Amino acid sequence: IAGITQAPTSQILAAGRRMTLRCTQDMRHNAMYWYRQDLGLGLRLIHYSNTAGTTGKGEVPDGYSVSRANTDDFPLTLASAVPSQTSVYFCASSDSTGEGDEQFFGPGTRLTVL
Amino acid sequence: GQNIDQPTEMTATEGAIVQINCTYQTSGFNGLFWYQQHAGEAPTFLSYNVLDGLEEKGRFSSFLSRSKGYSYLLLKELQMKDSASYLCAVMDSNYQLIWGAGTKLIIKP
Numbered sequence: 001i002a003g004i005t006q007a008p009t010s011q012i013l014a015a016g017r018r019m020t021l022r023c024t025q026d027m028r029h030n031a032m033y034w035y036r037q038d039l040g041l042g043l044r045l046i047h048y049s050n051t052a053g054t055t056g057k058g059e060v061p062d063g064y065s066v067s068r069a070n071t072d073d074f075p076l077t078l079a080s081a082v083p084s085q086t087s088v089y090f091c092a093s094s095d096s097t098g099e100g101d102e103q104f105f106g107p108g109t110r111l112t113v114l
Numbered sequence: 115g116q117n118i119d120q121p122t123e124m125t126a127t128e129g130a131i132v133q134i135n136c137t138y139q140t141s142g143f144n145g146l147f148w149y150q151q152h153a154g155e156a157p158t159f160l161s162y163n164v165l166d167g168l169e170e171k172g173r174f175s176s177f178l179s180r181s182k183g184y185s186y187l188l189l190k191e192l193q194m195k196d197s198a199s200y201l202c203a204v205m206d207s208n209y210q211l212i213w214g215a216g217t218k219l220i221i222k223p
Binding site: 070 | 155157164207211212
């Protein structure tokens with residue numbers, strides 16, 4: 001593994017189903033993030049984690065949950081998917097949360113909720 | 115509220131120069147980032163500015179004026195592979211990135 005990986009690459013999901021998007025990084029970065037990207041809108045932060053064992057809510061957290069049991073993994077769970085959660089989801093990581101720390105992005109998961 | 119504004123789309127000619135502007139209003143400022151995103155791919159880091167002035171990195175330069183809440187990305191000697199979306203993002207007082215919607219740059223031969 002090099003960098004950040006996400007799985008699945010794409011998924012079609014029935015409304016009401018539970019879904020977990022996986023994210024793993026091998027850079028030993030402390031901070032990790034989940035964003036969604038929708039046409040015409042900027043990336044919007046869903047949840048973040050500044051370090052293993054801690055998580056925080058971003059701009060659009062409703063309907064999503066995360067956990068950070070270790071440094072490498074940061075799964076995002078949709079408890080009961082709704083069509084408005086159709087989006088491209090990007091996981092990202094950074095060495096820390098300080099000034100100037102660039103974020104590295106995974107390849108994304110394209111999710112369609114029907 | 116927090117707001118990042120960029121043009122939605124720009125067109126330029128191969129070999130030319132293009133300037134992509136970004137204006138922002140955020141709660142606090144801890145730097146401004148530019149990312150490049152090719153269609154269907156992840157954003158990748160281009161530049162970071164925290165002090166006023168111009169930062170040059172090869173064919174790409176980024177400028178910041180904190181007093182005006184303004185930045186631009188300058189791309190020189192445009193190549194077809196520069197066709198992509200360019201995302202402006204500001205790090206706010208909570209050290210979280212606030213993202214613009216991106217500028218789609220179309221390069222014509």
